[in-house]
Amino acid sequence: LLDGHVIQVEARIQECMKGGLATGQCDRWKDMAKRALVSSMMSLYLIHMHNISEEQKTTANLLLHVLADIQIMEEWCGVTVIVWCSDAMGDAHKMQKDLIKAQLWMIWVFCITSR
Template identity: 30%
Template sequence: LSGCILNEEVAKADGAMRQEVQGRHGTGQCDRWKNNAKDSLITNTLNVELTPYLLNVTNISTLPKIAETLFNIILNLKEIELICEAFKVLLVAWCTD
């Protein structure tokens, strides 16, 4: 899938997610894991009423594995702004390990 077909599917999934989470309380979550290629990845998810919604995956293989890197990823991707403004979720916490 690519181009306009992919864009349409993303818009549909995004709209469905918005309907599910809008006006609810949620938490943000980050976790680091490795894929099959051994790349170090950070995933950011929104959790609303026991359901996780994937927001972004960032490859951090070339970056230092420190709290500042994680914090900058969250700020630069504007995850909190996305959750609160675009998805209209009241963010009550952000968790990481």
């Protein structure tokens, strides 16, 4: 029963977003169980949470997750991601530069409020 409702809600969300423009954001932190996590959000929708505890915390790995999440946003949600926001420090800063090289049209902004 619940699965059917989830499918209906997701279909309505997709219909509302299709053809729109979106902003993306990612952040990395540890949860209560001390697992290292990266989550991506589109506008106000949580798109994906990656458990990266077993991965090396590198710029390249972060970029792979971000590009995969952008692909989900564009294909599943039918939006064009035009802005990406992440931390202004370390791997996230380098990832932003690499993201702009891969997606030349994208605007990049840094979130400094978490520092």
